[in-house]
Amino acid sequence: MDFTSLRAFIFDLDGCVYTGNTLLPGVREFLQELRAAGRKVLFLTNNSREAGDELLAKLTRLGVLAAPEEMLSAAEITGPFIRERFGPSRVLAIGSERLRRLLAEAGHALVPLDAHAEAQVVAIGHDFGFDYQKLTALSRAVRRGAAFVAVNLDPRLPVEAGEFFPGCGAMVEAVATAAGVRPEVIGKPAPHLFRVALARLGVPPEDAAMVGDSLNSDVRGAQGVGLRTIWIAPPGATSEDIRPDITIHHFDELTGRL
Ligand SMILES: [Mg+2]
Structure with a gap:
């Protein structure tokens, strides 16, 4: 996969950027590299309890800088989804x-x-x-x-x-x-949350990569809407029938490719 054509990177949060209150090693450095190279970044989570502002406060506490419009949770688009539909x-x-x-x-x-x-x-x-x-x-x-x-x-x-x-x-x-x-589902792997993310980023799916730790929700869901995929594989996990574009075990495997 050619990183130079990717204009936006969408990150899952839990198990990808952090686990509990611990950042994954190398993620802060990779984010800095993306920003220095002028790439768009968005944090996308299935979280049904919190909106972007609460998640932004957590990222800030962990030492990751982000703008409010770079945060998107399934919770915050549920009301607008119901309004649009019904x-x-x-x-x-x-x-x-x-x-x-x-x-x-x-x-x-x-x-x-x-x-x-x-x-x-x-x-x-x-x-x-x-x-x-x-x-x-x-x-x-x-x-x-x-x-x-x-x-x-x-x-x-x-x-x-x-x-x-x-x-x-x-x-x-x-x-x-x-x-x-x-039910109708808002969050990953259903397409709605991904589509809202792409609309906010203003890029077509083939110009963006989804980075996440869940094969079923991040990788399979993102492939369903045409995104490129980077799977941060949890220890011991194998991909079997779902094929991410790139599989990594540590974020330093992504540095120097932009
Ligand atoms: Mg996750």
């Missing part, structure tokens, strides 16, 4: 307080759990308070015909030391199973 809606949502606020800011009315019959749209983000009562309300609303939108289908939220929490996808699948309906 207009301002009565939304039954679970997830973080911030996700609920973002939905309201996009012009939607939030429906309480016990009024699930009034919901036009069900939206699911990662929710640490997920329980049977929520599952019942959400699946009844979807079964009744409300549009079903998942911020992402990530099975797990990785935390430090190889540990994890069940992810947004685990909650979505519970609702999908009970309702017998599959």
Whole structure:
């Protein structure tokens, strides 16, 4: 892959730029090299709990400089997506307080759990308070015909030391199973988040590379919209049937190619 033709680099965050509160070795230096060479940079995450400003604060804390418009999370485009597709809606949502606020800011009315019959749209983000009562309300609303939108289908939220929490996808699948309906998905590997990123960067997909650690969500998803792909392979992982353009194990393998 010829790096000189690439005008933009899109980075996944978790497991690519940082893990927990630790930057991956060499990533800061590679970012500096990209900026010195005048390349566009964007940070793209399936995060269903936080918007770009919170993620920017974390990057800054870790010593990586970025502009607000270089941050894009699945959480922040969920409200606009629902608005584009269905207009301002009565939304039954679970997830973080911030996700609920973002939905309201996009012009939607939030429906309480016990009024699930009034919901036009069900939206699911990662929710640490997920329980049977929520599952019942959400699946009844979807079964009744409300549009079903998942911020992402990530099975797990990785935390430090190889540990994890069940992810947004685990909650979505519970609702999908009970309702017998599959959701529309905002985040990777679905195309919507990538398309919003490319529109913001103002480049065609063949002029941009997606850099990420997940074969399924970063590499396969990016290939689906025509992006070039750079896979930062977690230790011991192999690519099997998905073929990234470039596989690396350390960011210093990318230096000196621009
Ligand atoms: Mg990742």
